[in-house]
Amino acid sequence: MSELDRYLQAATRDNTRRSYRAAIEHFEVQWGGFLPATAEGVARYLVAYAGELSLNTLKLRLSALAQWHNSQGFADPTKAPVVRQVLKGIRAVHPAQEKQAEPLQLRHLEQVVAWLDEEIASAIAEQRQADLLRARRDRALILLGFWRGFRSDELCRLQIQHVEANAGSGISLYLPRSKSDRENLGRTYHTPALQRLCPVQAYIEWINGAALVRGPVFRAIDRWGNLGEQGLHANSVIPLLRQALERAGIAAEHYTSHSLRRGFATWAHRNGWDLKSLMTYVGWKDMKSAMRYIDAEPFMGMAVLQDPRARS
Structure with missing residues (x-):
């Protein structure tokens, strides 16, 4: 690992790196998407899992895709209007109350x-x-x-x-x-x-x-x-x-x-x-x-x- 790579890796926490790797693998392997991705491909990916994954999980997947494209020098498809509109629609159609842990009295x-x-x-x-x-x-x-x-x-x-x-x-x-x-x-x-x-x-x-x-x-x-x-x-x-x-x-x-x-x-x-x-x-x-x-x-x-x- 070069000094540059070492410092870039240190800028991202271990848990975040693991989550991002899993998200990219899910997009490519489980869903069958291609990288670099198009905005339409990302939008279809969100639609495919809208009723299955939570909104926070979908946002994490978008963050991972954005990070991959930025780090590889490609344009970020997650910032496209169609992706934002699909995410807004998912939030409206699948509202979910956030689950919180019971406080220890x-x-x-x-x-x-x-x-x-x-x-x-x-x-x-x-x-x-x-x-x-x-x-x-x-x-x-x-x-x-x-x-x-x-x-x-x-x-x-x-x-x-x-x-x-x-x-x-x-x-x-x-x-x-x-x-x-x-x-x-x-x-x-x-x-x-x-x-x-x-x-x-x-x-x-x-x-x-x-x-x-x-x-x-x-x-x-x-x-x-x-x-x-x-x-x-x-x-x-x-x-x-x-x-x-x-x-x-x-x-x-x-x-x-x-x-x-x-x-x-x-x-x-x-x-x-x-x-x-x-x-x-x-x-x-x-x-x-x-x-x-x-x-x-x-x-x-x-x-x-x-x-x-x-x-x-």
Whole structure:
């Protein structure tokens, strides 16, 4: 790989590259399209999958096709009026409400952490090292993911050498890059220690108990208690969270890794955080992104405006 190719590749995130490769393969192999494509060909492709794929998926396919044509020096057919009109028509004919993860409520956070505490105590008493490590890892991941509002990929990319935790004080976590960090400048996140449900103490107990000094914070654990060298994959956070919730007696089928982020955003909103403070803390750049995560009571603000007592 040349230096030019290396820097061009670094400009696009791994997940995006994989998604784009899959999208191009779908266009060429599964649908039978030809590259470089014409605007009419792209429009027919959209029509072929309008009732099968979501609008967001179709937009991703268009982005992949646009990127391929631009990188190869061809005119971008996805910008043609016919493609835009077809996409607009699909949006009108196949409206779909966006599916959102169920926010993890504070009472359920308390319930699952209490259960994990019991699992830790039982594993210590019975000397079950693998179960002890797994419960400590899960408790740290869930508490840190909730109180810091991290995405699953951010949790999985945390490196011990980029984390500084002080018991009873707080924790700082540096991420060289994240989805919201478009310029790859890196950002340090801070979270205070808490009297209850403390992410700082949970992190320290996990790291010390696992005897970790460098590398990924959260890793796979086999049945014998051996830790993996690589960090957890972002896709593994959903089953990990659901299994922990189910063991605690919580129906977990509607929870995803976004439930931690939405749970914190909802908790903060209901406890009086203004939107600007919440956006700064979590790292959202625009209001639309933030509002998607807040599970607020519908029409609450409108009810206040219409209440005559509000005018006095």
